[in-house]
Amino acid sequence: MGSGSARGEGAGSRLNWTAVSAVAGSLAAVVALFTYLRPPVTGSGAVVSTPSAVSSPSPEPSSPDREDARPSPSPSLERSTSRPPERTRATQDTPPPLPEVRPAGCDEAATALNAYRRDAGTSGSGQAAAAQQTYRDLMGAGLSAQGVVAAKIRRLAAEFQELGFRLTGMVDADPNQVITDINTDIREFNGLCAFD
Numbered sequence: 001m002g003s004g005s006a007r008g009e010g011a012g013s014r015l016n017w018t019a020v021s022a023v024a025g026s027l028a029a030v031v032a033l034f035t036y037l038r039p040p041v042t043g044s045g046a047v048v049s050t051p052s053a054v055s056s057p058s059p060e061p062s063s064p065d066r067e068d069a070r071p072s073p074s075p076s077l078e079r080s081t082s083r084p085p086e087r088t089r090a091t092q093d094t095p096p097p098l099p100e101v102r103p104a105g106c107d108e109a110a111t112a113l114n115a116y117r118r119d120a121g122t123s124g125s126g127q128a129a130a131a132q133q134t135y136r137d138l139m140g141a142g143l144s145a146q147g148v149v150a151a152k153i154r155r156l157a158a159e160f161q162e163l164g165f166r167l168t169g170m171v172d173a174d175p176n177q178v179i180t181d182i183n184t185d186i187r188e189f190n191g192l193c194a195f196d
Contacts, residue, residue: 105145106193109153112137113186116160128167135160152189159185 112134120130138157145153159182166175189195 100194102193103149105141105149105153108141109138112141124167128164131160131164131167135164149192152192156185
């Protein structure tokens with residue numbers, strides 16, 4: 001019985017490090033949120049109002065008593081508070097427009113198509129090997145794509161697989177029929193990915 005109670009005490013006194021880590025992470029998130037939402041504070045401790053905050057009252061004539069009661073800031077603090085806040089300067093300048101972002105999978109698929117044009121050559125066996133490699137590359141590109149772009153990439157992959165079968169003689173049909181379909185789908189693909 002003595003060893004059973006010792007085990008129970010040891011198991012109860014150990015910390016659950018997973019729970020401690022979760023609590024620490026939650027606490028860090030709360031502190032970060034608080035600091036993000038808190039209005040900025042100047043070096044003298046005064047809260048700086050932002051343009052979207054409540055409008056400030058009109059300035060009142062100051063009496064000499066008020067100025068004497070307030071401690072004068074140091075020269076370094078005066079320099080830092082005399083500059084206008086960065087937020088107002090950023091809203092006045094308009095940033096340059098961002099470049100268009102291509103849908104996911106477009107660049108990878110375009111690389112595969114360019115590799116086929118570069119590596120296919122003129123022999124049937126070279127074209128068949130390049131078609132099979134393009135099929136594999138397009139299947140990989142299709143994994144990261146979504147929607148109509150993914151569907152177009154998968155269709156191109158299937159067409160390159162069919163082209164490889166026809167060029168190797170596994171399927172007895174004219175490879176030029178598939179090439180016509182591939183060229184049509186490449187034009188549509190270029191339109192979807194803004195390569196035109």
